[in-house]
Amino acid sequence: MMDPATRTIVTGADQPLGAAAAVGLRRRGAAVVPxxxxxMDRTAACARIDAAIAELGGLDVLVISGWYPPALQPRPFxxxxxxxFEGIWERGMQGMLWSMQAAIPHLRESCGNIVVLVPTxxxxxxxxxxxxxxxxxxxxxxxxAAARQLxxxxxxxxxxxxxxxxxxxxxxxxxxxxxxPSAIAQEASADDVCDIVAFVVGHTGRHLxxxxxxxxxxxxxxx
Amino acid sequence: MARTVxxxxxxxxxxxxxxxxxxxxxxxxxxxxxxxVVIAARRAETGEPAAEGIRSEGGSAICVxxxxxxxxxxxxxxxxxxxxxxxLEIMVHNAVAGAAAVHRLDDVGPGVWERLSRxxxxxxxxxxxxxxxHLHAAGRRGRLIFITSPSGVEGSxxxxxxxxxxxxQRGLAKxxxxxxxxxGITVNCIGPVAETPALVAAFQSNPQLRDRLAARxxxxxxxxxxxxxxxxxxxxxxDDASYVTGQTLIVDGGxxxxx
Numbered sequence: 459m460m461d462p463a464t465r466t467i468v469t470g471a472d473q474p475l476g477a478a479a480a481v482g483l484r485r486r487g488a489a490v491v492p493x494x495x496x497x498m499d500r501t502a503a504c505a506r507i508d509a510a511i512a513e514l515g516g517l518d519v520l521v522i523s524g525w526y527p528p529a530l531q532p533r534p535f536x537x538x539x540x541x542x543f544e545g546i547w548e549r550g551m552q553g554m555l556w557s558m559q560a561a562i563p564h565l566r567e568s569c570g571n572i573v574v575l576v577p578t579x580x581x582x583x584x585x586x587x588x589x590x591x592x593x594x595x596x597x598x599x600x601x602x603a604a605a606r607q608l609x610x611x612x613x614x615x616x617x618x619x620x621x622x623x624x625x626x627x628x629x630x631x632x633x634x635x636x637x638x639p640s641a642i643a644q645e646a647s648a649d650d651v652c653d654i655v656a657f658v659v660g661h662t663g664r665h666l667x668x669x670x671x672x673x674x675x676x677x678x679x680x681x
Numbered sequence: 682m683a684r685t686v687x688x689x690x691x692x693x694x695x696x697x698x699x700x701x702x703x704x705x706x707x708x709x710x711x712x713x714x715x716x717x718v719v720i721a722a723r724r725a726e727t728g729e730p731a732a733e734g735i736r737s738e739g740g741s742a743i744c745v746x747x748x749x750x751x752x753x754x755x756x757x758x759x760x761x762x763x764x765x766x767x768x769l770e771i772m773v774h775n776a777v778a779g780a781a782a783v784h785r786l787d788d789v790g791p792g793v794w795e796r797l798s799r800x801x802x803x804x805x806x807x808x809x810x811x812x813x814x815h816l817h818a819a820g821r822r823g824r825l826i827f828i829t830s831p832s833g834v835e836g837s838x839x840x841x842x843x844x845x846x847x848x849x850q851r852g853l854a855k856x857x858x859x860x861x862x863x864x865g866i867t868v869n870c871i872g873p874v875a876e877t878p879a880l881v882a883a884f885q886s887n888p889q890l891r892d893r894l895a896a897r898x899x900x901x902x903x904x905x906x907x908x909x910x911x912x913x914x915x916x917x918x919x920d921d922a923s924y925v926t927g928q929t930l931i932v933d934g935g936x937x938x939x940x
Contacts, residue, residue: 500791535860536813540752543806548798551845555786555794562787583855583927588809592802595852596845602836603844607786636859668836681939 460656464488465514465568467507469557470495470524475575475624475648479521482652489514495524496553503556517564519659522557522597523575525550529593530627532586543589550593551600558604562613569612571659574601575651576617577625578678581670582636587626598670605668614667616658621674624648641676682713682907683738688919690715692822693766695758697749697808698776700727702877703828706906707773707914712740714915717766721747721758723776749776749804755811769815771918774808774850775828776800779879783839794842801846805853809868813861821865824918827854829870829929831937847872851929858927867926869917874933875904899935 466483470476471492480492491510496503511517526545533542558572565572579587580594598617605615622637624646654673657663672678694711698704700722708718712735720735720742722728728744735742743765747758762769778800784793805827816823832840833847851870858868874894880903884891895901904910913932916922931937 535857536810538806538810543803547802547806547849551798552791552794555842559786559788580852583852583857583859585856585859588853588856588860589806591852591856592805592849593852596802596849599833599836599848600841600845603832603838603841604786604836606836606838607841 460487460660462487462489464518464659465516466490466519466521467510467514467517467561468492468521468523469553470522473524475620475651476523478648479523479575479652479655482649483521483655486652486656488519495526496557498549498552500552500556503553504560507557507560511561511564516568517561518568518570520558520561520565520570520572521575521655522554522572525590525593529590530625532628534586535588538589546589547593551596554597554600562608565608565613566611572601572604572613572615573655573658574598574615574617576619577622578619578637578672578674579622579626581619581680582678584622584636602668609667614664616666616668617670618651618654618658619670619672619674619678620651621646621677624651637677638679639677640674644675646673646675682709687714688915688921689771692770692918693717693719693762693768694771694773694918695719695721695762695769695812696773696775697721697747697804698723700724700731702879703873703875703906703910704775705731706875706911707775708742709735709907710911710915711771711918712742713738714919716771716918717741719758719762720744721749721776723748749774749807750799752807752811755807759811759815763815768819769812770819770822771824771826772808772812772816773826773828773914774805776804777828784842786841789842797842797846802849805850809853809857816861816866817864819866821923822920823861823864823866825854825857825866825868826914826917827870829872831872831874831931831933834872834929834931834939835937854929855927862926867917867922869922869926870929871910871913871917872929872931872933872937873904873910873913874898874936875906875910877906894936897936898933902934904932904934
């Protein structure tokens, strides 16, 4: 369970993983404002975070998830045009960056947390997911840089890497065959992700900083 | 470095950002191993002397002025390469936006992001996509190499937006390694630390930096662009590395030991 006073924003709540995270964290006691995938425009992205913070009366946890929908569809690399790449890469990165930027002053006040949800595809690579994998891995490493820079202010930043099929369309045919089968019988669900988020942001996770916790039943085991 | 009949004889390589620093080191080494090299530099003022320097050592080199943030520039560079040398086996995307100033996530603006993103990531997109048909034609001799950075693995405290653009190259490289593997093409990254003009400038503004960096490096010295980084690139470009793909080779004297 989470402290009922944990004021939480979940971005990307218009997509299944983000929606499940919002519902799951609320069920665990947090006060949650879900918002859609962040736009690329800095002013618009910040305004949405500001409005959610006003509604919550402050901010303790920012959960970042959600991508430009074509990122989640397999597509041969040679078929991507500049508009596709801009949507997948720039919207994914700038949406995360500006959302984080708007939240930082409030998280500094609360000694809060940022948790970035990414599919393991950024770490494993994925055929026909080149632009998406670039974005996922860049989000994960921006998380590390943020952890280093914001840690001294008391803000912890971590990532939870989830099984691709929780995020990607047609992941089974396009990518998952690269990965080992789950080492445990039970496949992780989006709701299981909430247990990890609650642990990371809670007191027992207080020394986690810049880490990626992979919740895929033991398929991607690297390094 | 004098030209030899080497592992790369008869092959042609484009190296972006090769007017100086790591890119020039790689171009020099690939040429010494026998490759025709195309110095794809944004400015003729650096690119032309770089190509002339390689030719003066007996190498085969031309300069094609190229801004990697522009699709049409990369298309023109690849077209000119194929026109002059008959094909393209090796594409090395090394260009990076000039040294970014230290920045804070609190207030860094879109301008810093755009500069880093356009050169590193859009440049990777264009170089890979436009080279693709030629690399496929080269089959098992096809090579795509991105020059990334250790900070794209570990995250940088001082340059937080530099880290993700360098990480993106790894995510893209692994994906293309999978997507193009059946054609025999290999796709890899190098994460170098080398004494480049940018690093020398940093040493001049902060004289303790060299000693501090060397002290934290097990091999106790800063890498050489030709002898250390160029050698790693020549290995990945050669048949010796035909079974190596989707990897990031960190060439930094052991400073970062992440895996």
